[in-house]
Amino acid sequence: MVPVLSGSNRPCAVCRRVHRDLTRVLGTSAPDDWLAVSAGERMEAELTPDVCILPDHGTTRHFIRGHIQLPVVDPDPDVFVWSVWTEVDESSMECIARNWSDPNRAASAPLSGRLATELPYEQPTRGLQLTIYTRDPGMAPLLMVSSGSQHPLAAEQRDGIALHRVAEFAELLAR
Ligand SMILES: [Zn+2]
Structure with a gap:
């Protein structure tokens, strides 16, 4: 997937600006709770681009990074990606680790998790229930917000967004 949305030369129907070469993937390099962990606990924690293990008051929390894809439907079909973290339970993490290098891992059963990244929406996004679909090795898992x-x-994932919204996301994150 190319890292930019080429956009459109036509002026945007919402703001009349021309949206060209927008960043396709936005997100965070660690779960939000990584920042809340004490320096001592972080010594025992682990963070890679795909996985995070976090000690938390005697227990261990498990996170994986995945992609929430929002179809861009206006003016031209394309895809925008939120690169976010989802918290999973220990058995799901074991399952993910076991299948990590399996060339057929995309065939493994979906898992569930909870969104662990706050995104720039008016309502909180952390805690949203997600279904995790493993994809081929080298590809981040696909995360689906519960359709209910x-x-x-959830509505944007289902119905798609306008290109204007992608420009708005970048502005909201820059604040
Ligand atoms: Zn616009």
Whole structure:
């Protein structure tokens, strides 16, 4: 997937600006709770681009990075990606670790998790229930917000977004 959305030369229907070469993937390099962990606990923690293990008051929390894809439907079809972290239980993490290098891992059963990244929406996104679909080795898992969710993120994932919204995401994150 190319890292930029080429966009459109036509002026945006919402703001009349021309949206060209927008960043396709936005997100965070660690779960939000990574920042809340004490320096001592962080010594025992582990963070890679894909996995995070966090000691938390005697227990261990497990996170993996994945992609929430939002279809861009206007003016031209494309895809925007939120690169986010999802918290999973220990048995799910064991399952993910076991299948990590399996060339057929995309065939493994979906897992569930909870969104561990706050995204720039009016309603909180942390804690949203996700279904995790493992993809081929080298590809981040696909995360689907539960279709029953009333959250705008679920609606955007289902119905798609305008290119204008992608420009807005970048501005919201830059604040
Ligand atoms: Zn616009």
